Amino acid sequence: MGTEMRILHLCLSCFYIDDAGYQENHLVRQHVADGHEVLVIASTEIFDGKGGLGYAEPGSYIGSDGAKVIRIPYVGWLPHKIGRKLRIHAGVYQLIEAFGPEAILFHGCAGNEIATAARYAAAHPDVLLYADSHEDLNNSARSFVSKNLLHRMFYRSRLRTALPQIRKLLCINVEAMDFMAGLYGVPRDQLEFFPLGGHVLEGPDIAERRAKTRSQFDLQEDAFVFLQSGKMTSRKKLADSLDAFARLEGAHLRFWVAGLLTDETKTDLSAKIEADPRVSFLGWKSPDELNDLLCAADAYLQPGTQSVTMQNALCCGCPVIIDDVPGHRPYVSAGASLVHDPSSLLNAMQEALTWDQTGKRATALRFAKEQLDYKKLAKRPLEA
Known part of the structure; x- marks a missing residue:
């Protein structure tokens, strides 16, 4: 294989959202x-812009990340x-075959089409097939039906069918590794830590964004800004x-909220x-706008x-205060509280x-x- 490759991202067990900052993007x-x-x-x-589920029209276009979608x-x-629960899609194998990928990254292990990707890899042994897993007990298998019917019976069987063709299963945290080993029976040696990351900004860029954004909000030099973002369930x-x-007392303190307030929380949080x-409350922000806020926040x-x-906050040099769960323990080395x-x-x-602040x-x-x-x-799924 040359340095340039045909790479296929299969987002059939997860959302793929244009103008977003998720791992897939x-x-x-x-x-x-x-x-x-x-x-x-x-x-x-897709997301409907109100924190709920929506649907785009089937079709092809050039997406916001620069690739054909x-x-x-x-x-x-x-x-x-x-069909939505089992994640069974039409014509997947034919689309893979038409593109002829040299590397495939299947995003999310819970769904039918991971077996389709594996079938293609089996027929083309030189193809690099990797899968990533975001699933853990915090976000998946939270009800009896979900855990025992969807995950333990259906999703597990499809993944087990695919496993012989998957080079490594890339897990975003310790909880995902435990989930895959425990509920899906994936051997530990086939699991690999693959953290959520970001595009690391350089010091001068951070300083410029910080100064610009803090000026836009008319902040004094001593202002201390807390920031929280996301879909606020x-x-x-x-x-x-x-x-x-x-x-906390102090007129110099600020709290910025970026994202969406869901119906269940909107009244109380507002x-x-x-x-x-x-x-x-700043509303939903594009990834670049959110980076500006992260550079400006303390x-x-x-x-x-x-x-x-x-x-992304760490990639902008912004210290973090985060939930004490196993998946967050590695970030103590980043100065996390x-x-x-x-x-x-x-x-x-x-x-x-x-x-x-400077040291943090x-x-x-x-x-x-x-x-x-x-x-x-991004180089990891391209390695044999």
Whole structure:
């Protein structure tokens, strides 16, 4: 194989969202930037802009990450609700065959088409087939039906069929590795840690973005900014963050909320946001706009469920305060503060106000360069 390859990203067990900053976006974007011929085959599932599920029209186009995207529907011979759960799509093998990939990265292990990708790899032994896993008990198999019917019976059987053809199963955290080994029975030696990453910004770029963004918000030199972002379900624990912030005194303090408020949380969170003039709700931001905010912020908060924005924060040199779960323990080396309840969250936010900002930001950025750079991570699925 030459240095330029035909790379196929299969996003049929997960969302592929244009103008987003998820792992799939970063890897596709990096593969395009590296000069490869890249194709994304994705489901029609997208976000509707209100935090819910929507559907795009089937078809092909050049996506925001620079690659051709082909969106395909679920099979017509099953009721839509069942096809969506089993993730069975029409014509996948034929599309793979027409592209003739040299490397395939299948995103998400829970679905039917991983077996289709493996069937192609079996017929073409030189093809590199990798799969990644974001699934763990925090986000998957949370009900009896989901765990025992979907995951243990259907998804597991499809993955087990595919395993002989998969070079490695790339897991984003320790919990995902445990989930794959425990519920799916994947041998530990076939699992590999593959963290969510980001595009690491250089010091001068960070400084320029920080100055520009803080000026836009008319912040004084001593302003200290907390930032939390994402689709704000109750499990993101934004309410805990806002409650803790309300107990911090100081007109120089700011709290920025970027993202979406879901129907279940909107009333309560809106009241908390409006109650404190130091808090600003900024709405949904593009990845580049979010990077500007991360460069300008002094601490990124993630006391609830995991999000790739935490890694993006480190790539912008922004220190983080995050939930104390096994998957976050490696980030202590990045200077992360771990919290496990509202009291420890408050303590961490109070302590943040006394940080050596220069040292903290340098530690975060150094860790990102060593561990999280997608320029390095994107090469892994291309290795035999």
